[in-house]
Amino acid sequence: MALSPNMRAALFMVVSMAGFTINDAITKTLVVSMNQGQVMLVRGLFATALVLVLALPQGALRAPRRLAHPMIALRIVGELGGTITFLLALAHLPLANVSAILQALPLAVTMGAALFLGETVGWRRWLAIAVGFAGVLIVIRPGYEGFNAFSLLALSTVVFCAVRDLATKRIPQEIPSLMVSTVTAAAVTVAGGLLIVPMGGWSPMTLQETGSLVAAAALLILGYQCIITAMRLGDISFVAPFRYTALFWAILLGYFIFSDVPDMPMVVGALVIVCSGLYTLYRERKVGRRQPAAESTGPTMAPDGI
Numbered sequence: 001m002a003l004s005p006n007m008r009a010a011l012f013m014v015v016s017m018a019g020f021t022i023n024d025a026i027t028k029t030l031v032v033s034m035n036q037g038q039v040m041l042v043r044g045l046f047a048t049a050l051v052l053v054l055a056l057p058q059g060a061l062r063a064p065r066r067l068a069h070p071m072i073a074l075r076i077v078g079e080l081g082g083t084i085t086f087l088l089a090l091a092h093l094p095l096a097n098v099s100a101i102l103q104a105l106p107l108a109v110t111m112g113a114a115l116f117l118g119e120t121v122g123w124r125r126w127l128a129i130a131v132g133f134a135g136v137l138i139v140i141r142p143g144y145e146g147f148n149a150f151s152l153l154a155l156s157t158v159v160f161c162a163v164r165d166l167a168t169k170r171i172p173q174e175i176p177s178l179m180v181s182t183v184t185a186a187a188v189t190v191a192g193g194l195l196i197v198p199m200g201g202w203s204p205m206t207l208q209e210t211g212s213l214v215a216a217a218a219l220l221i222l223g224y225q226c227i228i229t230a231m232r233l234g235d236i237s238f239v240a241p242f243r244y245t246a247l248f249w250a251i252l253l254g255y256f257i258f259s260d261v262p263d264m265p266m267v268v269g270a271l272v273i274v275c276s277g278l279y280t281l282y283r284e285r286k287v288g289r290r291q292p293a294a295e296s297t298g299p300t301m302a303p304d305g306i
Contacts, residue, residue: 009234012226013242019223021099021249025257026216028090030209035199036087039213040192042205046217048185051178054221060178067183071170075180076187078164082157083188084195089153094260099250100139100270101154106240106277107132108162116166125283128276135272138265181224237285244274 003011030039055061089098107129114121121129136158140151171180196202230239247270254260262270 006234006238009230009232009239010242012230012233013239014245016223016226016230017243017246018249019219019226021095021246021253023216023219023223024090024099024250025095025253026212026219027087028095029257030212030216031087031091033209034203034205035196035201036084036091037192037195037197037199038203039087040083040188041196042192042210043213043217043220044185044189044192046214047220048182048189050217050221051182051185054225055176055178055182058176058178060176061182064179066172066175067179069171069175071167072175072180072183074167075164075171076184078160078162078167079184079188080191081160082164084191085153085156085160089150089157092150093148093154094262094266095254095258096247096251096260096262096270097139097151097266098154099247100266100273101136101151102158102161103244103247103270103273103277104132104136105158105161105165106243107273107280108158109165110280112162112166113169117169122283125280128280128283132273132276132280135269135276138269138272140269141265237281240281241278244277247274 027039027043052061086098086102110121110125111129113119114126136155140155141147168180230242233239251262254262
């Protein structure tokens, strides 16, 4: 029996989240032998090349003067901050913990849209946002045994990525998304090159490590394309909840690759974050919004550098 457009879109979203999370797992294995700047540079070179392969045939890079828009610069700042803090957190935290904290991103975008873009957010969604960030505190557990200061870096990643997504919403529609992605990926690559020396210098790379970075870059592009396909095929209110499958992939990969077993606070906190995010999406659909304020569930959530 043929799948409905929504079900096909959901499958693309699941594949997208798998691609992003496998990229994270590969990156986590590599930051043991090389610094984060080197990972950003080498992976970024391959990712930028792959984006160019997509962008050039579509003429997405014409009229480069459009890149002078200030929201593109702000988006790049958010992407750079998010990438650096994410990689630092990923090197010192279990994959599932980082993923759980990042699930608060739609809530952060909803809050930012209300505070800075003037979008209407009712008291129920404000309550859901507060509950969601309480879940983040459960995962981070500040002041308790098991607290890891690098959790604050993961929380910083959420802030930076929210800035990125909110800036993306203000970029004029006539500027192609592939142009924005290309310049962002290139900026992350350059930043990685500048960070190599401050972070400890260049480490010789094996053929296997180089191949892993190529695979990580390809998975980023796969995730990007699948999420765009998902949002074009299905209704965003139906497809968006499937972004939380990233947490499932993170727990699975963390267990089999790094032997990480989630503890109870992490599980409880993650459930609180996911439930509050799902409720926020439900309320947005209930009040008749065709496009949720939590737009990190849309094509713009594709992490060009992460």
